[in-house]
Amino acid sequence: MISNSTVKNTLLFLVTLLIYSVNSYSFSPAPDGIPSAVSTIVVGAENTAAYFDLLRNKKVGILTNQTGVVRQDITKTDYTSTVDFLIQNKINLVKIYAPEHGFRGTADAGELIKDGKDTQTGLPIISLYGNSKKPSKDQLAGIDVLLFDLQDVGARFYTYISSLHYVMEACAENDIPIVILDRPNPNIAIIDGPILEMKNKSFVGMHPIPTLHGMTIGEYGLMINGEKWLKNGIQADLTVIPNLNYDRSMQYALPVAPSPNLPNDQAINLYASLCFFEGTNVSSGRGTSLQFQIYGSPYLEHMPFSFTPKPNAGAKDPMNNGKLCYGEDLSKEEYVNKLEIKWLLKAYQQSKNKEKFFTNFFVKLAGTEQLKQQIIAGLTEDEIRQSWIEGLSAFAVTRTPYLLY
Template identity: 65%
Template sequence: MISNSVLKNTVLFLVLSIVSCGNSIKGREAGSKNQEENPLITAEIKTGADNYTAYLPLLKNKKAGIVTNQTGILSDKTHLVDFLLGKKIDIQKIYAPEHGFRGTADAGELIKDGKDTKTGLPIISLYGNNKKPKPEQLAGIDIMIFDLQDVGARFYTYISSLHYVMEACAENNIQLIVLDRPNPNGSIIDGPILEKEHTSFVGMHPIPVLHGMTIGEYAKMINGEKWLKNGVQCKLTVIPCLNYNRNMTYSLPVKPSPNLPNDQAINLYASLCLFEGTNISMGRGTDKQFQLYGSPFLPKSDFSFVPGPNLGAKDPTHNGKTCYGEDLSKIEKVKQLELKWLIKAYQTTSDKSKFFNDFFTKLAGTKKLQQQIETGISEKEIRKSWEKGIADFKTMRKAYLIYGE
């Protein structure tokens, strides 16, 4: 028979468990045995931005700069810049990455400096010819805040912007605070390792295409591996997410960039982005960006689409031409870097001589992948050639993980 004291303690525990569940952006651990047995123990994910009690004291009486865009929001959809101004934080400047502060520019489009119409704050572009903040652009800044939503792919340029911001902060003795956010592809580590001779803004570090780290963990790796110029290290503070591990599913509250409109596109992004280095369209200029692929050079089929100018793609590949290929918008979530569509497209195109372009090697981070596909090596053998690089990377990354392996 249960005593009254035990019964009271049990009821109190249940009440506290319910109250402890957060009210921020939703994220559930896929297949969690503990969650199935006791759903009350799984709280909701809080991003670094929502973990504001950890960073507001660091900003007090400081002149702050902030690197962010439309993804820098709290759980109630308040933009971080507006939130910080409301807390009387002295924000001096906004630094905007590829696609701009409001996130509406095309991929690769030149972003100009300007002024935010809502707050009147100056905006410094960190894209085009000014990827790294200059000393004069950092004048008067005591502390820098970095809050961008990454998607876990090496060629997604927000981690390249992170590199240059860290380098500039190190060289100018400015503390950097990274507000962490979940990686929607956080459980996937896959692809060839970037080779040093193919370093570019779409691939700056010797990591696989899908790295399985949050942007906060990645910042720790950049610092720890001394990848910054001359091996400098910045004074780095990562504000972690709460109630998160990398095996959780996570749906982004806003588009991280114009051509990643939903969870499906974000999941397929790394696999289909390799088509950027070919004559195949991956849906820019449609309403299913990174959820389909095709070209006028592939065999005619029941499925076709015609790319046209739209937000984020003013002049898409094969603009106005009928493209044949596959619609991937309804397929199951992928759990690896998929090569089957790339291989199939190459094998069936009517114009193999113009299939690949120079950008492909930058995206792949190696010349080997193109050579392997052109010589007809099987996908199984291609994947086998990645194994050692991925194993070495996993060993290296262990030192920088915050949310388990």
């Protein structure tokens, strides 16, 4: 007779094999700014037959930013704002809600975003970043349904999924239906990294998931609801408008930069791996034109590449501002099909200032104290990755019911 524990362990082993076989699959990224399979993939916002009837004769709010774009003709690459598109199609849009970086996507990471008015449409803009990450009852007043249209990049600490959590929670508490207009995940083939421990919960990591979750934002919303991660286990009245002609084997190049410091496909692919440097004394390239494509520090003077971060759009006071940094240029690196930690390990090992290498923010980004402890203890990359396997296997099982593609 086979025991339950044997069955469980066998299942976890098989799922682990699946994870690492997917992560080893190699893609050739499409050219910057041109979505692959442009004539076939229809994003949720363009799938109008599936959601326009849900909006007719309703007062509609939308959480979106510059990534909320649609094609009037899906065989071309001429894009217009989802907001303008809805208004052109006689949808009664009454409020815009904005996430981190603001409605137009120009603010720094972490910068306080204020409420205002959109100069092009005259609609009020309500900031959901800064002092008010969760919309209040008053901020939701006057809408019958809320649309969510943001482009995610598949990383736990990319805060658009945290904004999704809070708007789902607020809508559930105020009996307002929420409709997610799904978009492809440019890193959908990768499930990797340590699982967040809930004692380290923050806006850069709210749920017990790995660093790279391999889900579209619509699938992720279904998981938030299904796993009852909202406050007191409440569930939102949620509808996901799926992408059409899309599956997990497709590499997707974003038509619009999702935030000021993710300017191209290379940065989006390397983002999760290099973002750990945001919790150290090492620059991840903010304040340069190669954001999340280089890394460096004044304490790595034996490394081959050098640069000096300076204030620019999206980084008013970058890490190591005005200081000569030494590190590596990864802008020509081939597609990374996993969470790559070799650069983090190398930087720590070669740093002349190990005592101040980590900041308090590192544990929030990692989601666990263990990764920091492993690096300090000198564990190898393989040893660290082995410690993730059980958590990744369990997550792969948990997410399965919510996958749409």
